[in-house]
Amino acid sequence: MDIPDETSPPPGPEIGSLATFDEAVASGTLAGHRIQSLDLTGRGAALRSADTAGAVFLGCRMGPGAAAKVRADGAFVFPPVPGLPFDPYRGLLYSPDALYAGLSEGGYPATPDARAYRWFQRTRANGDAFASMLRALHDDAVSDALGGFLAGARVVGVMGGHATARGGAPYAAAARLGRTLARDGLTVATGGGPGAMEAANLGAYTAPHPDPVLDEACALLAAAPSFTPSVTDWALAAFDVRRRWPGGGGSVSIPTWFYGHEPPNPFADRIAKYFANALREDGLLTRSTAGVIFLPGAAGTVQEIFDSTTPNYYGSLGGPTPMVLVGRAHWTRALPAWPLLRALAAGRAMESRIALVDTVDEAPGALARLSAGP
Known part of the structure; x- marks a missing residue:
């Protein structure tokens, strides 16, 4: 041959x-x-x-x-590789049901998602070239499937911290944001984890339903506010929402087993899960062609701000992608990323494509203004 x-x-x-x-x-x-x-x-x-x-x-x-x-x-x-908890040659993105198969019977530890994380923990640093090859094959297949799925879509990324608890006002605001973006015809993409990421995917899921559904869903989810101490209870609450209101809207999430202690949220209908976090971050940010909204977060969100800044600064993607930071006090005092971002943007094409707003509800309007240009 x-x-x-x-x-x-x-x-x-x-x-x-x-x-x-x-x-x-x-x-x-x-x-x-x-x-x-x-x-x-x-x-x-x-x-x-x-x-x-x-x-x-x-x-x-x-x-x-x-x-x-x-x-x-x-x-x-x-040939197929026997004994793996994942398929390295997969041709499609994951679904929530695929990653959480067996959740009701055996709890989260029995699911393919948890089993893949345990396999990753065993093999990530043992020097086994075969395991490294399998991870690389899997991640390349996921990237290929993600690119095909999002071709032609207007994708907006929503970044934010995993610690945003269900039941609180910040969670509800992030969910409203996801719903607004989806109703505006945008494809919502998140890092796929809990907290603000889950809230945005939840908002997109409830977009086709009447407004009160989102409030009711948030109230149900509040019974399991965090994935700690029980991922099982946290995930079961999400699937309960999906069963009560089937036919939700679509969105994309891009999580990673590198941070496998954070389970993927079940509200995105397409999940591109990676072993390599660097590929995951690049896949998420470079595909957010309609802009990125950064909710208050910690180290991971700060990393994503500047991962998005670099191609905008050098113009490596053709033109600057809109960036909206939400939370003036957070991004100017608690974690002052905004002054540095503004200094980097000064005098460059990206200067007219960045904005800082006080509240989540202001973010869609700011994104629309930045997308329209100066």
């Missing part, structure tokens, strides 16, 4: 579902296609009859006869 290089023809379409696989077979060929993480044991006849030259099968299960045939065609076959 030939190894793809710079002279190779462009790859064929990516296939991440059996329905898409069947459509490709019906069209006459699988040549050059990328087939990800499918159980093809029931598609042996299709594989034996289709042209699979140059195809790449990533973690697909198939019978030995079918596997021998596609290899003889010149396809690459990367």
Whole structure:
């Protein structure tokens, strides 16, 4: 088989579902296609009859006869890796149900999310090149799926601290923000954790429902205000909200097992979870093409402010992305990121794309003004 290089023809379409696989077979060929993480044991006849030259099968299960045939065609076959709590070849983003499978029966420790975190803890520093490769494959597949899902979307990032407790006014304000942004036609993206991040995803989830639903949901969630001491109770409360009000609006969250002590919130319908935090941060901020709103937070939020500042400062993404900091006292006195941001922006194109506001409710208007330009 030939190894793809710079002279190779462009790859064929990516296939991440059996329905898409069947459509490709019906069209006459699988040549050059990328087939990800499918159980093809029931598609042996299709594989034996289709042209699979140059195809790449990533973690697909198939019978030995079918596997021998596609290899003889010149396809690459990367077999499934047994015993892992995650799929390194996955072709789709996670859903809350996928990460929290088994929550009701065995509690959070039994879920794929918790099992993946324990695997990461065991392997992150043991020098095992195979484990490192599996993490890299997984994260690259997640990035690919995230890019495909968000293509053409107007994405606004909402950053904020994980310590914002359910039941309080800051949580409710962040939830209203997420609802407003979603109703304005924006795709809300967060870091995916608890606190302000969860609140923004919750707001987007309740956007299609009447206004009182958000207040009722916040009241229900207040019974489990934090993921400590019990992630199980915290997560079950969120799934209770989802069951009471199905058909919620969509949003995206981008959490990481690097901070695996913070569980992913269940209100984003698409979850891009990474092992590598640096890839996660880059994936979150560079895809927030409609701007980023920074709620009060601590070290993680400060890091995100300046991770977003750097490409704006150098113009590496083409044009500056709007940045709105919320909480004048917080960002000028408690953690004075605003004076430094303003000093960096002075005289540059990004100067007209940054703003500091007092309250969360002012943030959507400020974002709209910055997006409209000077």
